[in-house]
Amino acid sequence: MSGKTPDMIQGTLDMLVLRVLSLEPMHGWGITKRIQQGSEGALQVNQGSLYTSLLRMTRAGWIKSEWRVTENKRKAKYYVLTKAGKKQLGLEEKRWMRLASAVEQIRSLT
Amino acid sequence: MRILSDLWFRFRALFWGGRMDEEFLEEAAFHMEMETKESIRNGMSPKEARRQAQIAFGGVETHRERAREARGVRLAEELCQDLRFAIRSLRRRPAYSVFVILTVALGIGGISATFTLINGVFLRPLPYEGADQLVMVWNTDAEPEPFELTSADFLDWREQAQSFSDFSAYVPSGSILERDLGAEMVTTVRVTPGFFTLLRVDPALGLGFLPRHGIPGSDPVVMLSQSAWLTRFGGDPAVLEQNLSIDGEVHRVVGVLPPSFRAPIPGIGREGPELWVPIQLDAATAIRESHHLKVLGRLADGVSLNEAGAELVGVARQLELAYPETNAGESAVIIPLRDQHYGATKAPILMAFGAAVLLMLIVCANLANLVLAHGETRRREFAIRTSIGAGSIRLLRLLIVENLVLALSGGLMGFGLVVAGGLLLPALQRSFLSPVADIRIDIQVGAFLLVSAVLVGVFFGLLPLVGWRRVRIQAALKQHSCASGTGLSTQFWRRGLVVIQICLAVGLSVNAGLLVRSLQALTRVPPGLELDSALTFSVLAPWFRYSDREARSAFFEQLGEVLSRVPGVDAAALTSDLPFQAVNSYNRFVFEDEIPPEDTRPPLVEYRSVGPGLFRVLGIGVLEGREFESSDRSTSPLVAIINEEMAKGFQGVGSPVGRILAQVISPDRTTRARIVGIVANVMDDGYGGGVEPAVYFPFAQRPVSGMTAIVRSTHGAPAIVPVLREAVANFEPQAPIGPPRTLREVAAASLSTQRLAARLGAIVAFLATLLSGIGVFGLVRLMATNRRREFGLRVALGANGTDLFRMVLRWCLPLTLLGVSAGVLFGLFSTRVLSSMLFGVDPLDPLSFSAAAFLLTLVSLLAAVLPARTAMRSEPVEVLKEF
Numbered sequence: 001m002s003g004k005t006p007d008m009i010q011g012t013l014d015m016l017v018l019r020v021l022s023l024e025p026m027h028g029w030g031i032t033k034r035i036q037q038g039s040e041g042a043l044q045v046n047q048g049s050l051y052t053s054l055l056r057m058t059r060a061g062w063i064k065s066e067w068r069v070t071e072n073k074r075k076a077k078y079y080v081l082t083k084a085g086k087k088q089l090g091l092e093e094k095r096w097m098r099l100a101s102a103v104e105q106i107r108s109l110t
Numbered sequence: 111m112r113i114l115s116d117l118w119f120r121f122r123a124l125f126w127g128g129r130m131d132e133e134f135l136e137e138a139a140f141h142m143e144m145e146t147k148e149s150i151r152n153g154m155s156p157k158e159a160r161r162q163a164q165i166a167f168g169g170v171e172t173h174r175e176r177a178r179e180a181r182g183v184r185l186a187e188e189l190c191q192d193l194r195f196a197i198r199s200l201r202r203r204p205a206y207s208v209f210v211i212l213t214v215a216l217g218i219g220g221i222s223a224t225f226t227l228i229n230g231v232f233l234r235p236l237p238y239e240g241a242d243q244l245v246m247v248w249n250t251d252a253e254p255e256p257f258e259l260t261s262a263d264f265l266d267w268r269e270q271a272q273s274f275s276d277f278s279a280y281v282p283s284g285s286i287l288e289r290d291l292g293a294e295m296v297t298t299v300r301v302t303p304g305f306f307t308l309l310r311v312d313p314a315l316g317l318g319f320l321p322r323h324g325i326p327g328s329d330p331v332v333m334l335s336q337s338a339w340l341t342r343f344g345g346d347p348a349v350l351e352q353n354l355s356i357d358g359e360v361h362r363v364v365g366v367l368p369p370s371f372r373a374p375i376p377g378i379g380r381e382g383p384e385l386w387v388p389i390q391l392d393a394a395t396a397i398r399e400s401h402h403l404k405v406l407g408r409l410a411d412g413v414s415l416n417e418a419g420a421e422l423v424g425v426a427r428q429l430e431l432a433y434p435e436t437n438a439g440e441s442a443v444i445i446p447l448r449d450q451h452y453g454a455t456k457a458p459i460l461m462a463f464g465a466a467v468l469l470m471l472i473v474c475a476n477l478a479n480l481v482l483a484h485g486e487t488r489r490r491e492f493a494i495r496t497s498i499g500a501g502s503i504r505l506l507r508l509l510i511v512e513n514l515v516l517a518l519s520g521g522l523m524g525f526g527l528v529v530a531g532g533l534l535l536p537a538l539q540r541s542f543l544s545p546v547a548d549i550r551i552d553i554q555v556g557a558f559l560l561v562s563a564v565l566v567g568v569f570f571g572l573l574p575l576v577g578w579r580r581v582r583i584q585a586a587l588k589q590h591s592c593a594s595g596t597g598l599s600t601q602f603w604r605r606g607l608v609v610i611q612i613c614l615a616v617g618l619s620v621n622a623g624l625l626v627r628s629l630q631a632l633t634r635v636p637p638g639l640e641l642d643s644a645l646t647f648s649v650l651a652p653w654f655r656y657s658d659r660e661a662r663s664a665f666f667e668q669l670g671e672v673l674s675r676v677p678g679v680d681a682a683a684l685t686s687d688l689p690f691q692a693v694n695s696y697n698r699f700v701f702e703d704e705i706p707p708e709d710t711r712p713p714l715v716e717y718r719s720v721g722p723g724l725f726r727v728l729g730i731g732v733l734e735g736r737e738f739e740s741s742d743r744s745t746s747p748l749v750a751i752i753n754e755e756m757a758k759g760f761q762g763v764g765s766p767v768g769r770i771l772a773q774v775i776s777p778d779r780t781t782r783a784r785i786v787g788i789v790a791n792v793m794d795d796g797y798g799g800g801v802e803p804a805v806y807f808p809f810a811q812r813p814v815s816g817m818t819a820i821v822r823s824t825h826g827a828p829a830i831v832p833v834l835r836e837a838v839a840n841f842e843p844q845a846p847i848g849p850p851r852t853l854r855e856v857a858a859a860s861l862s863t864q865r866l867a868a869r870l871g872a873i874v875a876f877l878a879t880l881l882s883g884i885g886v887f888g889l890v891r892l893m894a895t896n897r898r899r900e901f902g903l904r905v906a907l908g909a910n911g912t913d914l915f916r917m918v919l920r921w922c923l924p925l926t927l928l929g930v931s932a933g934v935l936f937g938l939f940s941t942r943v944l945s946s947m948l949f950g951v952d953p954l955d956p957l958s959f960s961a962a963a964f965l966l967t968l969v970s971l972l973a974a975v976l977p978a979r980t981a982m983r984s985e986p987v988e989v990l991k992e993f
Contacts, residue, residue, distance in 0.1 A: 027141075028137060028141055029140065029141040032141075047141070047167045051134075051137075051138075058119065059115065059116050059119040060112050060116060061112055061114075061115030061116070074143075075136070075140075076137075077133065077136070077137045077140070084115075
């Protein structure tokens with residue numbers, strides 16, 4: 001884990017994972033890579049947080065897991081977005097936008 | 111939706127948690143492999159790549175733990191683990207575990223079984239709709255016992271009473287059912303047609319009774335009980351509208367009662383009556399003299415018991431004024447149906463529950479001592495567990511789980527005991543519980559059992575908290591266990607518990623002793639007749655063949671002769687009512703020479719119609735005068751025989767023999783019979799209630815339709831019964847015979863309640879004594895173990911084995927005496943509660959008290975002997991080595 005970039009708050013990580021999975025089903029490592037690449041290295045994912053998040057979201061029924069075979073013929077656990085998860089993603093993103101604009105408003109006061 | 115998904119996940123995690131764990135490891139392995147491969151692609155060496163991957167991933171174990179925690183089933187998993195620990199540690203101590211389970215089973219089984227009774231009798235409503243409105247309506251007068259109504263009074267009360275929505279009468283009896291296979295006597299109840307409507311019971315088949323069936327002269331009909339329908343007619347619906355020959359008359363079947371119906375008629379037995387026949391009654395045929403109707407009423411909505419009762423009293427008063435000759439002094443009383451059926455059983459059931467609770471207390475005291483002693487020996491184990499990181503809450507949970515396992519196992523076994531107790535139920539319901547009582551093992555009983563078991567488990571789980579702080583404060587690992595259990599407060603509690611056990615055991619033993627002595631007193635009372643070698647069976651004269659009085663009395667006369675002539679029979683006689691059984695015939699008699707005091711009516715006296723030679727056959731002594739003979743016929747002058755008790759009421763000069771006994775039947779009709787003999791009293795009231803005055807008439811002069819034959823024979827019942835049956839069948843094939851019983855059986859049956867009470871009391875006392883003995887044993891053993899060093903020193907200083915033995919016993923004596931004295935005091939209070947059930951025994955009977963005190967003292971001392979003997983053998987060298 002890189003020391004500089006702070007840990008993401010839990011809700012944010014959830015949202016990002018859901019966003020990644022909304023594009024296509026992916027395994028844990030793949031999700032990590034996507035987030036890191038997608039943010040061009042700015043966001044580093046703490047593995048422990050990731051897997052905890054995946055577990056939590058499975059419990060909540062937002063994602064499902066299934067074992068599949070990768071291109072390299074390796075067995076891996078893929079996560080799939082469920083319908084409930086899709087709805088949750090929408091809610092999270094809306095919330096994020098609201099938070100972002102609120103923060104922006106405060107910031108632009110100075 | 112989210113919650114559902116969450117629960118499903120947790121459920122899966124609980125049972126397949128292991129697999130989830132493995133899957134996580136695989137996932138982690140995959141992740142690191144990919145990371146490694148990428149690093150290698152980026153140029154790192156494989157070794158470095160792998161190291162970097164591991165660093166990036168973080169500690170697998172930590173993740174694994176977090177993953178496991180995140181699964182949300184940790185509590186459940188830990189409890190499962192606790193359970194496994196508990197079972198393992200209990201298996202290591204089989205004696206302890208088995209003992210605890212057994213005693214818990216006893217205690218919980220006992221209170222649950224008695225709770226079943228309480229549930230059925232007190233808590234569950236009677237099985238009728240609107241049962242709170244149902245009452246029994248009785249006539250009263252100066253006598254303490256209420257009695258039945260006359261048919262004319264019944265009609266008048268029904269018409270005039272506004273506070274009742276309905277009145278119905280019934281008369282339990284028997285009838286002869288004739289079918290292809292022969293004639294049989296069947297329990298029957300005659301009811302007014304509105305009976306089932308009043309109870310709000312609809313027939314399962316057919317229309318049932320209609321009002322017109324109660325009009326005198328209408329076609330006879332009959333209704334069958336469900337069990338009669340199933341057993342006698344195979345449950346065939348075609349039985350409806352069929353004709354049955356009952357008492358020689360053709361009755362049309364108009365209905366079958368539902369299986370759930372329970373006849374509110376005590377004394378008939380669990381199955382209830384088989385046939386129901388309507389009473390045909392109207393104002394023209396009703397009479398005001400014969401009190402034979404039992405009346406059931408339903409209060410109108412909104413009317414209270416008191417209001418209704420007051421109204422009936424008023425109605426009775428009016429009738430008293432209108433018909434002074436028949437109704438003088440008669441009033442009314444109503445009794446709620448619930449009290450009618452359960453009233454007599456409330457006290458015994460509560461007492462049984464009280465005894466069970468006391469037994470449970472003894473069990474708890476025993477367990478408490480055991481658990482405390484146990485907790486002491488496990489202190490070291492707990493200290494070790496604490497030192498390697500077990501939280502104290504976790505340890506506590508462990509203990510509670512352990513005790514819960516024991517308690518619930520005990521509860522399960524206790525449930526088995528309750529079920530076994532259920533086998534007693536038919537006997538109970540025959541002897542003293544009403545057949546209406548619906549006593550079942552149902553949810554309430556199950557819940558009671560479960561709650562008791564859990565409470566016991568939790569309570570005993572929390573017990574080790576006593577002295578818990580000492581475990582943590584003292585570095586128990588460094589402390590020798592010599593200090594175990596010597597804390598003053600623990601000692602006090604231990605001894606106190608044993609004293610309480612002894613006290614309760616003494617109390618229970620005293621009560622048991624009283625019950626046993628009461629039973630003995632009842633059986634020892636010479637009944638005033640000869641019980642052995644006598645066989646009894648009832649015979650009904652078929653009405654259709656013997657329709658008038660002459661014919662009936664001739665039938666029975668000949669029957670008596672036929673029976674006497676049967677080979678193997680020494681003597682035979684007939685009576686309308688056996689001793690030890692309730693007599694249904696009462697009336698008022700006066701000695702004609704006497705003038706009864708103003709405004710009072712002579713008391714009701716039971717009377718029987720008997721055959722010649724009855725007193726000789728029964729072994730009842732004739733004190734004066736003579737027995738009835740065959741010369742006392744219907745054409746001869748009327749005669750009567752009275753018993754000693756009745757004779758005591760004679761206030762004239764000389765003996766009542768030769769005087770006239772008068773009975774007022776109606777204003778212008780008085781029967782007069784000359785008293786020809788006085789016979790000894792018969793103690794035949796099953797409850798030992800004492801002697802009642804009685805009158806006997808020759809059946810030739812007062813015929814009845816059914817009599818009971820008493821046959822004396824030295825041959826046993828199995829040999830003689832078939833011969834008797836054949837003889838009667840040859841004589842009159844259509845006369846049904848009731849089941850034969852020996853006179854001794856009849857007498858014993860009347861005491862069945864007392865016998866049951868005595869047996870149960872003895873069992874409870876035995877268990878209580880046993881448990882308290884075990885309690886003393888445990889305590890003395892602990893004491894001896896704790897003072898081993900002291901004993902060793904004493905031996906070294908010159909004491910011998912006997913001295914030690916005596917020391918131990920002397921130590922235990924004050925405890926025992928304290929317990930026994932407390933028990934005697936407790937007994938003094940508790941036997942007062944029992945006094946209503948006792949006969950011939952003073953509640954403060956010194957024999958029972960001293961026997962109980964002696965028994966418990968002996969048991970306690972015996973229990974102390976074994977550990978005392980062990981102490982006796984203390985070798986100073988062995989003991990000192992332990993320092």
